[in-house]
Amino acid sequence: MPTPDAPARGARESARAATDGPRPAATGERPARIAVVGGGPGGLYAAALLKRRDPARQVTVWERNAPDDTFGFGVVLSDETLGGMEHADPVVHEALSRDFTRWDDIDVVHRGVRHRSGGHGFAALGRRRLLEILHARCHSLGVRIDFRTEAPHPDVLSAGHDLVIAADGVHSTVRAAYAHVFRPHVAEHHCRYLWLAADLPFDAFRFEVAETEHGVMQLHGYPYAADASTVIVEMREEVWRAAGFDDITPRESVERCAKIFTDALGGRPLRSHRPAWTTFRTVVNEHWSHRNVVLLGDAAHTAHFSIGSGTKLAVEDAVALVACLEEHPDVPRALAAYEEERKPVVASTQRAARASLEWFENLRLYLHQPPRQFAFNLLTRSRRVTHDNLRLRDDRFTETVEREFGCPPGTPPMFTPFRLRGLTLRNRVVVSPMDLYSATDGLPGDLHLVHLGARALGGAGLVMTEMACVSEQGRITPGCAGLYTGRQGEAWRRVTEFVHTRAPGTAIGVQLGHSGRKGSTKRMWEGMDEPLPDGNWPLLAASPLPYRPGSQVPRQLSRAQLTDVREQFAAAAWRAARAGFDLLELHCAHGYLLSGFLSPLTNRRTDAYGGTLERRLRFPLEVFDAVRAVWPAERPMTVRISATDWAEGGTTAEDAVEIARAFAAHGADALDVSTGQVVAEERPEFGRSYQTPFADRIRHEVRVPVIAVGAISSWDDVNSLILAGRADLCALARPHLYDPHWTLHAAAEQGYEGPGAGWPAPYRAGSRPPRTGRTDIPGPRLPLGG
Secondary structure, eight states, rough: OOOOOOHHHHHHHHHHTTTTSSSSSSTTTSOOOOEEESSHHHHHHHHHHHHHTTTTTTEEESSOTTTTOSSSEEEEEEEEHHHHHHHHHHHHHHHHHHHOOOOOOEEEEEEEEEEEEEEOOOOEEEEEHHHHHHHHHHHTOOOOEEETTTOOOOOHHHOOSSSSEEOOOOOOOHHHHHHHOOOOOEEEEEEEEEEEESSSSOEEEEEEEEEETTEEEEEEEEEEETTEEEHHHEEHHHHEEETTTTSSSSHHHHHHHHHHHHHHHTTEEOSSSSSOOOOEEEESSSSEEEEEEOOOOTTEEEOOOOTHHHHHHHHHHHOOOOOOOOHHHHHHHHHHHHHHHHHHHHHHHHHHHHHHHHHHHTTGTTTTTTTHHHOOOOTTSSSSSSSSHHHHOHHHHHHHHHHHTTTOOOOOOGGSSSEEEEEEEEEEEEOOOOOOOBBTTTBOHHHHHHHHHHHHHHTOOOEEEEEEEETTTSSSSSTOOOOSSSSHHHHHHHHHHHHHHHHHEEEEEEEOOOGGGOSSBBHHHHTTTOOOSSOOOOEEEEEESSSTTTTTOEEEEHHHHHHHHHHHHHHHHHHHHHHSSSSSEHHHHOSSHHHHHOOOOTTOOTTSSSHHHHHTTHHHHHHHHHHHHHHHSOOEEEEEEOOOOTTSSSSOOHHHHHHHHHHHHHTTTTTEEOOOOTTTTOOOOOOOOTTTHHHHHHHHOOOEEEEEEOOOOOOHHHHHHHHHSSSEEEEEEEHHHHHHTTTHHHHTTOOOOOOGGGOOOOGGGGGSOOOOOOOOOOOOOOOOOO
């Protein structure tokens, strides 16, 4: 779904640089002879802008198709893109504006119920009309366009031109010719889709779900003319095959889609230029330029159609490229600047597109949601539209979703209570476990009291300790806290009593773990994961594999040692109960001992504790059962897992679902879903809230409460995740290091003063931000002069 965003600074600066009238002819090493491969919107717009900037340039476009050939029907452009186009070439912008179809609403139809959300703001026109406008503009400026003509080989173009722009789409021949330099990665996904049109104008962006005997199918539709709409029908590959679409003609596919969505279409037929079921491909390139050749649009990157048009990105690429060519004295520096400017913007868009794409791939997981929450979930799926943003767009819709969710009037979702077994948390915020590496002989000291006490006073519903090690041998560093002696248990009691006495309403939980092969290392700030220079202790692990080259090689746990470790966990849990903790979390993530059994990359055992996932789960489940047996029945127990290793051959999202299912079957009250840190060669896909899709999937497939973690940094993120039903609790680490009172400040910023965020009595005077300067200076009352 195209999402109108606030104008990005880079786009605005690029637009200003490619603005108003022609300048003197290019001098020095600026390109005078330019070849554009591909006559789609991005290539044509780049050609027009370059020629407009310098009429003396020779700009030639090669397009293998005829002028009126096009894939798809409508094109959606955001206000940000249109603003850049208006600055870059008012002539094109004015021509587009005359043909735009505009609307504000999004309709979500789920199980026969339609919910409408307004205030979104879209503009669209026919793709063929867009090409006509760009063709006319290129011709008026003197750009040469060779239709029905294959471009010469990229080597030939590069030798004969100052600049070659590869705008030849997802199957780019230019990119393929220099693949060793661009290093493309093309990922195919799990859905098939068909790009169609209907001769009726939808009055909103429409998403409709059809639950058929073969599986779930969905329609994406939007108007692009006064009498026509784009219609995309999408479904997972297995549904597509089960429905027999792989065994019928294209015409029959179009007719069948019209019957499936006959209500949405009002009984009208569907049509297509070239009906072909397609699998979406996400294109990412490590590099975008090679000598004087540069990639643009789909040749460089793709983003799933559910968040926006590839045309939008291609047009923005064109504006940025031309701006960089104007701002820099030669082609190499201009192309480097173009890549530096656009890659982060595109990467952000692709992350949002990936989240949206995967949401639709897993659409079946959300069908049980109430229709209005389902609609909210769909609208916020890419994480670009958030709870607060949607409230600004459509306050009535958002308030209705909140009311149906169970939010009392004036209560943000994050401040609703949540119950785990016999423990009721007053809000959905968790202070994530954070290792302080500041204990002496495993004893938590004053820093632990101040750190955890401050964050408990800060209003979170649950504060978690760092990983408390179950044995001296199971420490990560010499500074790690433990629960393997009675003295340590008493030291922890000092912390829990402070929290319960001074921060009533806040729960405190303990995380139990064993370092496994990642132990006997320096403190984080001395060299994370680096072995100690002296004083090392022997390590134990599922298999004798060092964490990274130069790390200590652990011993493989024998059967007797497995029993010893299991009993160490149980003894630590007993001490934790006596210390007064409200919740216990078993640490089975991040490559520590129990996580090492779960991952196939770290468990190479050939006995009953290695091999299949069921066997790799055996020891962590034995430990869980031993801990649960001594942990008080009324107190909840959670498990932290790494839902993916971010490495080939490691734990997958599908494995994580089965791991979660196994722990839930053994009595886990919630799953704390993290990722990675299992192998040193991991390649995480970092980004805002990047780990939450794994928690979301586990929550809906296993039907177990989940704690979401991973770059959740704002209260808006927390509200969005909770209200959409993607998580039950949200754990935040760094935000609580930056601001121990993060939760209370989130309440104040939202104007919330209810029971979900009570200020401690000594702090109540600080519940409103202090004045920073006078704001009540009276204005002039009388006009100047006679």
